[in-house]
Amino acid sequence: MVAGPSRVRLAPSLLSADFADLASAVRAAEEGGADAFHLDVMDGHFVPNITFGPALVAAVRRRTRLPLDVHLMVEHPRPFLAAFRAAGADTLVIHLECADPIPETLAAIRATGAQSGLAIRPESPISASFGLLPQVDELMVMGVRPGFGGQSFLPEALPKLAASRAEIDHRALPIELALDGGVTPEVARSAAEHGATFLVCGKSVYGTPDVAGNVRALRDATAGILHAVR
Ligand code: DX5
Ligand code: ZN
Numbered sequence: 001m002v003a004g005p006s007r008v009r010l011a012p013s014l015l016s017a018d019f020a021d022l023a024s025a026v027r028a029a030e031e032g033g034a035d036a037f038h039l040d041v042m043d044g045h046f047v048p049n050i051t052f053g054p055a056l057v058a059a060v061r062r063r064t065r066l067p068l069d070v071h072l073m074v075e076h077p078r079p080f081l082a083a084f085r086a087a088g089a090d091t092l093v094i095h096l097e098c099a100d101p102i103p104e105t106l107a108a109i110r111a112t113g114a115q116s117g118l119a120i121r122p123e124s125p126i127s128a129s130f131g132l133l134p135q136v137d138e139l140m141v142m143g144v145r146p147g148f149g150g151q152s153f154l155p156e157a158l159p160k161l162a163a164s165r166a167e168i169d170h171r172a173l174p175i176e177l178a179l180d181g182g183v184t185p186e187v188a189r190s191a192a193e194h195g196a197t198f199l200v201c202g203k204s205v206y207g208t209p210d211v212a213g214n215v216r217a218l219r220d221a222t223a224g225i226l227h228a229v230r
Helices: 020-030 054-061 078-085 104-109 126-135 158-168 185-191 211-221
Strands: 004-009 008-013 037-043 068-073 089-096 115-120 138-142 175-182 198-200 226-229
Touching: 004 115, 004 185, 020 211, 037 115, 037 158, 037 198, 054 068, 054 078, 068 078, 068 115, 078 104, 078 115, 089 104, 089 138, 104 115, 104 126, 115 126, 115 226, 126 158, 126 198, 138 158, 158 175, 158 185, 198 211
Parallel strands: 008 198, 037 068, 068 089, 089 115, 115 138, 138 175, 175 198
Antiparallel strands: 004 226, 008 037
């Protein structure tokens, strides 16, 4: 059932914020009109970088009521799902390329009560995710190689968004289509035109001091682009 048109949602990525002052980072992005927060969990195996675990997610949870989108760049995410959910994650995103069985892990996410997310690395074909879509609440196309904030956008993500949008619409699935990595205002507009409904933005939000203004600039860049939401 079509619920009506909806604007593109923005999720600042705290990876690019000052970890010693996340409370201010959250407040400033909320002031600019952020719709959610994105938290990048890296294990040093799936990606060549290490960030944080459930304790930091819980600390952010205490500072905002907005949804928390937790991106698990983790080789074996399954043993940690319950802890991230208990910490306050609303969506738990695993990678198609991780070493745990994907259908079972997506089912385990939903069993915690969280929304299930599936992220796809740039080198993986998007069609590899299509058979899993009934188990997915958020499909996340990567615009950079996962591991670090502040990288340049890889334009091959755009046809992946378009192909995902066509598949989601054709099958009338209630899936949020996300883009993560390299999102500038210009990329944001293009991604929205290619069907994205959820944009993760790190450097373009936290790379300069006017965080609220940066969120507004991203919002303006996608103004007027509406998607039907089921
Ligand atoms: C990359 C992360 C992204 C990152 C995006 O490994 O998954 O979420 O924070 O940051 P920007 O927007 O700077 O590319
Ligand atoms: Zn991410």
